[in-house]
Amino acid sequence: MFFLFRDRSRAGRLVGGLLALGLLAAPVLNAPAASADTAVKPDGGSFTILGAGYGHGYGMSQYGAYGAAKKGLTWKKILTFYYPGTKRQTLAKATTIHVWLTADDDDSLRVAPAPGLKVADRSGHQLTLPTGTGYTSWRISRSGAGYKLAYRNASGSWKTKATALDTSTWTFSTTAKVVKVVLPNSSKSYRGSVKLVKRGDGGRTVNTVRLEDYVRSVVPSEMPTSWLANAVRAQAVAARSYAVRLRDYYDYTGYDICDTTACQVYGGISRENTGGDAAVKATAGVIVTYQGKVALTQFASSNGGASAKSNLPYLTAHPDPYDGVITSQAWTRTITATSIARQWSSVGTVKKLQVTKRDGSGRYGGRVTTIKIIGTKLTLSVSGSSFQSRFGMRSTLYKVS
Secondary structure, eight states: OOOOOOOOHHHHHEEEHHHHHTTTTSOOOOOOOOOOOOOOOOOOOOOEEEEOOOOOOOSSHHHHHHHHHHOOOOHHHHHHSOOOOOEEOOOTTOEEEEEHHHEEEHSSEEEOTTOOOEEETTOOOOEEEOOOOOSSSSEEEEEEEEEEEEEOOTTTTTEEEOOOOOOOOOOETTTTTEEEESSSSOOEESSSSEEEEEEETTEEEEEEEEHHHHHHHHHHHHTTTOOOHHHHHHHHHHHHHHHHHHHHHHSSSOEEEEETTTOOOGGGGGGHHHHHHHHHTTTTEEEEEEEEEEOOOOEEEETBBBOOOSSSTTOOOOOOOTTTSOOOOOOEEEEEHOOOHHHHHHGGEEEEEEEEOSOOOOOOGGGGEEEEEEEEEEEEEEEEEHHHHHOOOSOOOOEEO
């Protein structure tokens, strides 16, 4: 998948996803506000918005990493530039992570038959499952306080199979350490094992996988592995660190991280490729730390030439000379006064827009934190990010022309 489209989705929604997961308590803008812009009237019923960058602007710019690699920076120097004050640490090869497979949303866990397929509980009891034409799928589902096991026969009917397993969490695994999960609308193969974690009367499917295998799938999902090796290696370390940060700092029931743009995109074996594998191998186990603790290594497509500042000491506001090396990150959007009025009908007819507060980092005086909508009925101040999201703009680094 082309990076421009793939990362647009991720970068544009990362902060929103973090808010939804309760993860953005740390990064909040606190740079001094720039002076207010001049109020602008619509021209022919429309406003022209000039902007730069794509995404929240915290941490590493992915296009910037590519530009830095083009200028000769190693992956280590790229990480130091985007996460100043941090150090590198290497984790053990056996480190694992638990990934919530969100597409499996039917409160059960189905897998395809395979040689050596086993089902086990957390107490050490296990059962090796039979194969053959009479077994087309196996399923763990909830039953009272515990679970039940069933198989689908050749005629398509589900048959319950008795087990001696207890009510603790049940897990599917194979001798090949690869499990094919049958999702509601598709099937995907995952390394490691899969389990059904209790959630109310239902369950959540979670993949327990070695961290290195997890990163092998994430890297190609977040950056084209055809890019220069040092950029892809920096991405591998950022992705690995981000996953460990979520694992270590947030207490989710039965999982560490999800598999969507709200966290990091993870697609199992199907997303792996040789370029991503090479980057993971070259940076094996390396994470970014600050004062001995794993850093929140946020990243987005482009910062528009300047990174955003949070209250984390290694997510600083500074110019980025690498962000525009590969391609211009400037963009333009035309928004009608009528469409603005539809979004905020209480203002009446929109007469002017005025940016009243910025974060002070980057062109135009920085990212918009507050914009005023001046109408015939009232004047309303909204956040720069709210205005951005309502109209699908690439970032909050913009001005009303």
